[in-house]
Amino acid sequence: MGSIVGKAMDENMKKNQQFMMKNQEIMLVRQIHMQNQMRQRMAAMQMARARDMFQWFGAFYAVFAPIAIAGAKRNKGLLAPLLPLTFILGYQYDLAYGSKMQRMRAEADRIMDDEKWLLDLPHGLPNLGAIEAARIKQQEEDRLNRPNDIFL
Template sequence: MGFIFSKSMNENMKNQQEFMVTHARLQLERHLTMQNEMRERQMAMQIAWSREFLKYFGTFFGIATISLATGALKRKKPAFLVPIVPLSFIFTYQYDLGYGTLLQRMKSEAEDILETEKTKLELPKGLITFESLEKARREQSKLFSDK
């Protein structure tokens, strides 16, 4: 009699464990999906910001270029054209970020770093562990209890 009862409990416990594993996996998948969704939204905001900034900076760059070129021609001083050079670098960078392939190139470079330069990504003192967190927490609680 006890054997039948024990067998039934073991099956019930096994079913419960399977349910817990399935639930944990589903929860992890949802968490990963949510993280990716947040990352995509942040990237979209960054691109949108860059495009919006480009509109204002492009207007400034155009007015500044026309004004400086006019001043250089009227006064016959080519030195007025010098500020156009750094401004053009900023304009080109912002255009490439907002409408060009800069993000794809950055992604490719990041993937290359992840594959070939793994040691540059290591944290000082290695990964954080439960023990290191507990040690830091105990030390911090000692500081507060001493006051």
């Protein structure tokens, strides 16, 4: 009688262990995908900000270059620093109080929709097998690099 109960308990325990392992695997895969999506969104925001900065600097140089060329004839060098400071002030005002964040978010959305290939990881998305292999390799290296008490 006892062996029948013990056998049933063993089977239930094995099923429970398999269920827990499968559940952990699903949770890990979901976590990997969530982290990847967050990384992609952060990268898209950084790219959108960099593109916006380029547009501002492009506008600055488009305005400043003709003025600098014309000003070289008259030597009005004291007024030249006001132009870049005005652009910097305008940029900072737009970032702090304007619609810059909405424009950057829209650019990030466009990057994620139209240029998703820019956000891909080298060697693709990590999977459970690759993570487990790296963990085992690290354990093996730690075991081999551990100092022995014999030589101390």
